[in-house]
Amino acid sequence: MNKSDSCLMEISMNRNGFHLSPEPDTADIVIFNTCSVRNHAENRAIARMKSARGLPGGRDKLVICAGCMAQRIGKELIANGTADIAAGPYQSPRIGEFVAAWLTDHRKRTFLSQEIADFSDRINEDRALERDPADWHEWVTITHGCENFCSYCIVPHVRGKLISVSSGKILSYIRDLTARGVTEITLLGQNVNQYGMDCGEIPFFRLLEKTASIEGLNRINFLTSHPKDFSNDIISVIKDHRTISRAIHLPLQSGSDRILTLMNRGYLMKDYRGIIDVIAAELDDFSLSTDLIVGFPGETVDEYRETLRAVETLQFDEAYTYAYSPRSGTAAFDLPETITPDEKRDRLAELIEVQRNISRTKLEGRIDRTEEMIIEAISKKSSRDVVGKTFLNHPVVLPGVPEDIGKIIRVRITGLKGATLYGERTA
Ligand code: SF4
Structure with missing residues (x-):
C-alpha cells in the first residue's frame, strides 16, 4: 500500500x-x-x-x-x-x-x-485510481482502510474504516491500463477478501473473475488476503483463470488457537488448515506465503511451539516473521507483556531458521522445472542479467537485455544461490 x-x-x-x-x-x-x-x-x-x-x-x-x-x-x-x-x-x-x-x-x-472522524469523506476515487509511472505493472487500490481490529494492529486506527472503490471504476480503470500496455496488475487492500462488504458491491471473487476476463492481462495478483474471509469461491476463480497468480499470501500470525483468539483474528487453526486443503486439492501448482508474529503478550513456550509446528506442517514457501511490537491505542497494548525482548528474539531467530530451511527445500524443488515468468529489471549484480518473478512469485535471474523488461517468458530453472533461482530461456 x-x-x-x-x-x-x-x-x-x-x-x-x-x-x-x-x-x-x-x-x-x-x-x-x-x-x-x-x-x-x-x-x-x-x-x-x-x-x-x-x-x-x-x-x-x-x-x-x-x-x-x-x-x-x-x-x-x-x-x-x-x-x-x-x-x-x-x-x-x-x-x-x-x-x-x-x-x-x-x-x-x-x-x-484528517481526524479519524473525517475518514468517511476522504476518498476521491478518481485520484485513488491514478496511474503510476511503471510501464507494465500497476497497483490498483480496491479498498481503503480496515475494520477488523486485530488486537495488535494499528492500521484501523490510522487508515480508518473499510471503503470499497466501485467495481465499475476499478474495471474501467484496468481496461484503460491494458489499452496503454499494462500487462500485470496487483489488486490492493488491507483485506481484499472483504471487498464490497461495506457497500453492497459485488464480492471479491466476482471482482477477480471480472478482472480476469479483461483482455491483455498476463498476470493478476492480489494483496492481502485474510483467512476469515478467504472463501472457496475465490479458489474456484483462481482455478478457472490461468492469469490469476497462484502465489497465495495468507497471513496465519500464530499456530495457537488461544493466541489467534486473543489476536481477534476470527479463525482457528482448523479453519486455516481447511483453506489450505481446498487450495491443494483444487490448484495443480501454487505457492503459499504467510505472516507470523512471535511473543504476543502471554504466549507460552508451548504456544510458540504450536506456531513452529504449523510452519513445519503447512510448509510455507515464504514467511514474513516479526516479534510482537506493542502499539499504543490497540487492544493488545493493554495486555501485560510477559515475554522478555531476549525471549522474543530467540523465538524469532529459531522460527526464521526453521522457515529458511523449508524455503530452501521448496526452491530446490523448482530446479529443472520450466516456468513462466515476467522480467522486472536488470540485475543489480550484472548488467548482462535480468531478474523477474515466476507465476509462483519466486525470484529468478537469467541472461537478458533491457528490452526484456515487462515481457512474459518461459524459463528453465537451472540452479539456486541463496534465496534466488537461476535459469535460462526455453521455448
Ligand atoms: S492485521 Fe490486517 S486485517 Fe487485521 S486489523 Fe491489521 S490491516 Fe486489518
Whole structure:
C-alpha cells in the first residue's frame, strides 16, 4: 500500500513542478513515506528524518513525514521540529499541491492529516485510481482502510474504516491500463477478501473473475488476503483463470488457537488448515506465503511451539516473521507483556531458521522445472542479467537485455544461490 501511495505522491509532485532527485543529498525536499506497524520502523523513520537535516544543505531542506506515522504522531513530529509537514496516507494524491502552497505561502510547520472522524469523506476515487509511472505493472487500490481490529494492529486506527472503490471504476480503470500496455496488475487492500462488504458491491471473487476476463492481462495478483474471509469461491476463480497468480499470501500470525483468539483474528487453526486443503486439492501448482508474529503478550513456550509446528506442517514457501511490537491505542497494548525482548528474539531467530530451511527445500524443488515468468529489471549484480518473478512469485535471474523488461517468458530453472533461482530461456 505504501508503494502505491508513493507512486501517487510522485505523480502529484511531478504535476506541481517538482522532479525526483537521484540522491537525498541533492534534494531540496525529502519525503519519508512511513509505516506504523512496528515501533522499530517508526524509530528508524524518525532517525532518518533527523539525519536528513544533517545532509548537505540540510537546514534548508523541507522534510515531510507522509503515511501512517504522520497520521498517528504527526502533530508531535511538527511540534518537536522533526518534520515541516506531516501528511497522513490519504493526502498522498495531493501532496504536490500542499508542498507548492507551503513554499509560496506561509512556510509554517503543518499537520495535514484528517481526524479519524473525517475518514468517511476522504476518498476521491478518481485520484485513488491514478496511474503510476511503471510501464507494465500497476497497483490498483480496491479498498481503503480496515475494520477488523486485530488486537495488535494499528492500521484501523490510522487508515480508518473499510471503503470499497466501485467495481465499475476499478474495471474501467484496468481496461484503460491494458489499452496503454499494462500487462500485470496487483489488486490492493488491507483485506481484499472483504471487498464490497461495506457497500453492497459485488464480492471479491466476482471482482477477480471480472478482472480476469479483461483482455491483455498476463498476470493478476492480489494483496492481502485474510483467512476469515478467504472463501472457496475465490479458489474456484483462481482455478478457472490461468492469469490469476497462484502465489497465495495468507497471513496465519500464530499456530495457537488461544493466541489467534486473543489476536481477534476470527479463525482457528482448523479453519486455516481447511483453506489450505481446498487450495491443494483444487490448484495443480501454487505457492503459499504467510505472516507470523512471535511473543504476543502471554504466549507460552508451548504456544510458540504450536506456531513452529504449523510452519513445519503447512510448509510455507515464504514467511514474513516479526516479534510482537506493542502499539499504543490497540487492544493488545493493554495486555501485560510477559515475554522478555531476549525471549522474543530467540523465538524469532529459531522460527526464521526453521522457515529458511523449508524455503530452501521448496526452491530446490523448482530446479529443472520450466516456468513462466515476467522480467522486472536488470540485475543489480550484472548488467548482462535480468531478474523477474515466476507465476509462483519466486525470484529468478537469467541472461537478458533491457528490452526484456515487462515481457512474459518461459524459463528453465537451472540452479539456486541463496534465496534466488537461476535459469535460462526455453521455448
Ligand atoms: S486485517 Fe487485521 S492485521 Fe490486517 S490491516 Fe486489518 S486489523 Fe491489521
